[in-house]
Amino acid sequence: MLLSGLLEAARLLLTGDQDTWSTIALTLRVSLTATVVALLLGVPVGTALALGRFPGRRVLLAAANTGMGLPPVVVGLFVTVLLWRSGPLGEFGLLYTPTAMVVAQMLIATPVVAALAAAALQQVDPDFLLQMRALGATRVRALRALLAEARLPLLAVALAGFGAVVSEVGAAQMVGGNIQGETRVLTTAAVLATSRGQFALAIAFGLVLLAIAFAVNLLVTLAQQREARSSVP
Amino acid sequence: MRHSIPALVLAAVLLLVGCGSNADPAPPAAGPSAEKSLILATTTSTQDSGLLDELLPQFTRDSGWQVKTLAVGSGQAIELGRRGEADVLLVHSPAAEQAFVAEGTAGQRRLVMHNDFVLVGPANDPAKVRGLDSTRAVAQIASAQALFVSRGDDSGTDAREKDLWKQAGITPAGSWYQATGQGMGATLRVASEKAGYTLSDRATYLAQRGTLQLEVLSQGDARLLNVYHVIEMTTKAGDRVQVDGAKAFADWIVSPSAQQQIGRFGQAEFGQPLFTPDAGKAEAGLGP
Numbered sequence: 313m314l315l316s317g318l319l320e321a322a323r324l325l326l327t328g329d330q331d332t333w334s335t336i337a338l339t340l341r342v343s344l345t346a347t348v349v350a351l352l353l354g355v356p357v358g359t360a361l362a363l364g365r366f367p368g369r370r371v372l373l374a375a376a377n378t379g380m381g382l383p384p385v386v387v388g389l390f391v392t393v394l395l396w397r398s399g400p401l402g403e404f405g406l407l408y409t410p411t412a413m414v415v416a417q418m419l420i421a422t423p424v425v426a427a428l429a430a431a432a433l434q435q436v437d438p439d440f441l442l443q444m445r446a447l448g449a450t451r452v453r454a455l456r457a458l459l460a461e462a463r464l465p466l467l468a469v470a471l472a473g474f475g476a477v478v479s480e481v482g483a484a485q486m487v488g489g490n491i492q493g494e495t496r497v498l499t500t501a502a503v504l505a506t507s508r509g510q511f512a513l514a515i516a517f518g519l520v521l522l523a524i525a526f527a528v529n530l531l532v533t534l535a536q537q538r539e540a541r542s543s544v545p
Numbered sequence: 546m547r548h549s550i551p552a553l554v555l556a557a558v559l560l561l562v563g564c565g566s567n568a569d570p571a572p573p574a575a576g577p578s579a580e581k582s583l584i585l586a587t588t589t590s591t592q593d594s595g596l597l598d599e600l601l602p603q604f605t606r607d608s609g610w611q612v613k614t615l616a617v618g619s620g621q622a623i624e625l626g627r628r629g630e631a632d633v634l635l636v637h638s639p640a641a642e643q644a645f646v647a648e649g650t651a652g653q654r655r656l657v658m659h660n661d662f663v664l665v666g667p668a669n670d671p672a673k674v675r676g677l678d679s680t681r682a683v684a685q686i687a688s689a690q691a692l693f694v695s696r697g698d699d700s701g702t703d704a705r706e707k708d709l710w711k712q713a714g715i716t717p718a719g720s721w722y723q724a725t726g727q728g729m730g731a732t733l734r735v736a737s738e739k740a741g742y743t744l745s746d747r748a749t750y751l752a753q754r755g756t757l758q759l760e761v762l763s764q765g766d767a768r769l770l771n772v773y774h775v776i777e778m779t780t781k782a783g784d785r786v787q788v789d790g791a792k793a794f795a796d797w798i799v800s801p802s803a804q805q806q807i808g809r810f811g812q813a814e815f816g817q818p819l820f821t822p823d824a825g826k827a828e829a830g831l832g833p
Contacts, residue, residue, distance in 0.1 A: 396630050397785040405785075407630075408584070408613045491613050492598070507730035508593050509753035 317515025321523075324516055331492070336520060339497040342410055343478040346417035350473050354422045355466065358429025359455065363441070373430060379423025384416075385482030391416040392486050408489040413497070416487045417477035425473045432465035433458065467536045471529055478525055498524075582611040583790030586623075586631035588701055589728030591773075592616035594748035594819055596810055600803060607802075608793045618728065620699025626651060626776065629783015633791040634776040635798070637746075638701035640708075642774055652777035652791070655799055658807050658820040659772045659831055662705055663750055664763035665733070666691075666742035674742070675762045682763040684713040690721040692741030696732050697724025701771075706744040709768065733757055746771050748819035751811065770831060772823075775799070799824035 324332040361373050393399055395407040395415075406412045436458060444454035459466065481499035488495030490504060498521040505514035591597050592614065601612050615622070615631065619638035623645050625631040635657065636642060646654050664674065664682050672691035674682035686693050687710075695717075696703035710717050723741070725732045729749040736743035737757040750761070763769075775798055777791040797803055804822035811819035823831060 396628075397783050398628060398630070402785065408615075489613055489615050494611075494613070507589075507728055508595075509730060509734065509756040511756065 313511060314515060316512040317519060320512040321516035321519045325520065332520070334493060335496055335498055335501050335517075336524065338410060338495070339478065339499075339521070340524065342413045342484075342497060343417060343474060346414045346421055346477050347470060347474040349414070349418045350421035350425045350477075351470055353418075354425025354473070355429045355459070355469075357422075357426040358469075359433055359459070361426065361430040362433035363458075373427070376423050376427040376430065380427050382420060382423060383482065384420055384480040384484075385486065387416050387419050388483035388486030391419065391483070395487065407487060408491060408495060410488070410495055412487040413484055413495060416483040417480070420480060420483060421473040421477045424476050425469055428469040428472055429466060432462050432469055435465060436462050464536055464540055467532055471532055474528060475525060478521070478528075581609055581790075582613060583632040583787045583794060584613045584615065584625075584630065585633050585635060585794065586615045586617060586621070586625045587635040588619050588622065588637055588773075589616050589730065590637070590702065590746045590749045591635060593728060593730040594746075594752045594811075596748065596807070596820065599810060600798070600806060603803070603806065604794065604797050608797060610790050610793055612794070616728070618696075618698050618700030619704070620701075626778050627782060629778065629780075629786050632778055632787045633794045634778070635773060636701060636776065637771055637773045638704045639772055639774070641701075641704060642776060646776070650779060650782040652779045652788075653795065654774050654776045655795060656823050656826060656828055657773045657775050657798055658804075658822050658824075659770060660747050660820045661764065662702065662744055662769040662771050663747050663761045664742065664769075665736070665745055665750060665757075665759040666762045667740040667758065668760050669740075670762060672742070677763055678766040679709050679763050679768050680712045683709045684715060686742055687713070687715045687717060690719065692739055693717065693722050694732055694736040694739065694741045694743040695722060695724040696729070696744075697726050698728075700728075702729060702744060702746060705769075705771070709744070712768065733759065748811065751815050751817075751819060772828065772831065773820075 323329075357376070361369060361376060391412060392407065394401050395404070395412055396402055397407075406415075440461060441454055441458060444457050445451075449457065479499065481503055484490075484495075484497050485500050485503065488497070488500065490496050490500040496504075498517045502514045502517035502521070505511075505517060587597065593616075597614055597616075601614065605611055615625065617625070619636035619641060622631065622634050622636050623638070623641055626634045627645065627648070627650060629650075642654060645651055664679055666672075666674065672686045672689035674685050677685065683693075695706055725735050727735075729745055730753060732743055733745055733750065733753055734757070735741075737759050740758070742762070743759075747764075750757075750759070775795045777788070777795045778786045779788060780786050804824050807820050807822045808818055811817065
């Protein structure tokens with residue numbers, strides 16, 4: 313069965329099957345966009361949680377950590393209720409569109425990014441910021457230096473966020489509706505193929521998804537390791 | 546070197562995403578997705594059998610309306626209609642549909658097509674129901690306490706199954722009666738793996754027969770008739786209901802060209818059509 317899945321995957325990719333390629337493209341568009349937005353939101357939050365000293369910081373940190381375990385289906389349900397026609401944001405007609413999927417996946421990824429970014433930044437030598445300030449850096453420049461110092465772990469945080477959303481199916485199914493040519497991504501396509509008894513096809517989608525996740529991770533890891541080598545004194 | 550790496554990653558990402566956009570089939574009309582796009586709530590049987598995959602592209606070509614299909618089961622489809630979250634329904638749960646239309650938020654309800662349900666089970670038939678009519682068959686399954694896998698999801702098939710038990714005067718309960726809460730394809734697979742009986746629409750069963758270890762054991766009696774209707778929603782259910790789109794779809798699916806397509810569906814692959822087109826006929830005259 314695995315072998316026939318592998319052969320089916322190869323066949324779909326090499327013959328340029330349009331459905332498959334558009335599904336792949338959509339998967340990447342949705343999950344990469346969601347990851348980027350999650351980084352833009354999550355890294356500042358994580359930085360604040362790591363470095364800030366305000367009441368409730370530790371509670372928020374615990375909340376962010378808990379957020380890493382948010383079930384995608386629950387997030388999907390929450391976003392559906394917001395976006396459906398009778399919901400508060402119903403006038404935008406966003407349900408069952410890729411935009412809704414990006415929103416849902418962004419909500420799943422942001423706590424992951426925030427919690428892991430906070431952990432990554434807390435790994436940096438606590439005296440680092442002090443040193444920067446002592447050398448005369450403004451707060452902003454010191455922060456930028458800190459983020460640059462932690463860039464390798466932060467790349468890993470980005471990959472973790474991407475991995476969390478590219479593999480989820482509950483939210484994508486619920487807010488996207490798995491509509492052919494519009495909101496069908498590799499995970500929801502695999503579930504549909506399974507429910508139709510097309511097991512080789514389902515496995516093929518699964519293998520393609522793994523290949524894509526691997527490719528993205530490889531690209532970023534190569535960049536990360538090259539940075540690591542070039543920054544060794 | 547340091548600057549080229551993020552640039553490299555960014556370029557690769559943009560390339561992939563850009564390639565993807567070009568590989569897309571013609572995207573829906575620019576603008577908000579609500580433009581010329583309607584939501585069809587339907588059963589899992591119309592999707593799992595592949596019928597909609599064949600019909601809908603033709604409808605889009607003919608009418609210009611993009612269809613967002615939610616294959617959720619008749620019960621959930623009716624609920625979506627009730628809330629105005631769907632524009633048109635294609636369902637097969639007549640009693641529930643009639644109750645729903647009586648509520649007043651739905652528009653026209655028209656007959657589209659029919660096929661039949663079949664009682665399937667393992668080849669060795671532990672409860673010895675082969676050839677019996679559906680009521681006697683379920684009664685025998687209950688008394689033998691043979692494994693029966695139910696949809697349990699308020700779908701049209703589930704409603705019919707519950708009706709069969711009621712006709713036989715039985716309330717199914719016990720470890721032999723198991724509900725999956727899932728669509729027809731998934732339920733058939735569970736029944737196949739566990740060597741249990743289940744009720745299925747003929748189309749989904751035929752479409753998946755190759756991967757199942759189940760045989761048709763009871764078929765053909767009047768209680769197994771499976772009738773599909775199309776129900777248009779109105780703005781009474783919700784302000785954003787696309788009444789034009791609903792009418793366009795309903796009019797199209799009962800039109801001669803669509804009905805012909807329905808009548809041909811499955812012929813090549815299974816040697817028999819999976820659905821019988823019925824638009825315009827009197828319901829009382831329908832036979833299995």
